[in-house]
Amino acid sequence: MKRALIIDSGVGGLSVASAVRTTLPELAIAYVADNAWFPYGKRSEAELTDRLVFLVERSLSFVPCDAVVVACNTASTVVLDALRARFDMPIVGVVPPIKTAGEVSRSRVVGLLATEATVTRPYVQRLKEQFAADCKIIPLGLPRLAEIAEEKLRGIPVNREELRELLRPLFGPGAPQVDTVVLGCTHYPLLLEDFKAISPPGVHWLDSSPAIARRLAQVLSEVPPRNDGPLEDAVYFTAPVEGAEALTAYLATLRFPAPQLWPGNAELVAR
Known part of the structure; x- marks a missing residue:
């Protein structure tokens, strides 16, 4: 074993x-x-x-x-x-699944949800240049999302209106046509059903797990x-x-x- x-x-x-x-x-x-x-x-x-x-x-x-x-x-x-x-x-x-995002996005507009530290790392920049150079990547460094995931597993209900506000740059009025979102933090898949509930149908949510x-x-x-x-x-x-x-x-x-x-x-x- x-x-x-x-x-x-x-x-x-x-x-x-x-x-x-x-x-x-x-x-x-x-x-x-x-x-x-x-x-x-x-x-x-x-x-x-x-x-x-x-x-x-x-x-x-x-x-x-x-x-x-x-x-x-x-x-x-x-x-x-x-x-x-x-x-x-x-x-x-x-590894954030940026390569997969470059393969599946039809609108060529991709959201990248991650911590502020991750979205600024040179490694992530290289992934974008290598695998999604023709995509518009919208990075959102949102440490609050990891806190919400921690709270959820401790029994605290998720406030989906708070999630909606946090993700407004991706899906709010006037936002570009994001059809793919990279979950660049392992906490975020714990919120997947909540993300789907406050986003347009048909969005690809990419989890590296x-x-x-x-x-x-x-x-x-x-x-x-x-x-x-x-x-x-x-x-x-x-x-x-x-x-x-x-x-x-x-x-x-x-x-x-x-x-x-x-x-x-x-x-x-x-x-």
């Missing part, structure tokens, strides 16, 4: 975990939500690199895994090289199976969780146990 470590700043990576469950139903998953540092978008590149290397190293010491998924767009644009240099195992990151799951399956196929018997799933948070009852109920739909405080928390706080 094999196990993957999936790490994010909060619950957003659960959208990736859900896709992994579908693609690799027998895979054990250790999920780490670094909610003590949520959101990652306000951190510097140096801070993120140091933090993620430490979190992965300590997490692997108490839950050995065969691969690591950085289920955060902001972190993936910064830390993958450092993780691959440090750990002798597959490291999978998240299925592609991440397929990539994980590919790299794990090259890793020898463990000989230490069945492996358990686990969910860890680096700070106490509000709304734990609603979150635990959601985790159960993904076959996860109740969340625990990350075992290295005391050391983390001391850093």
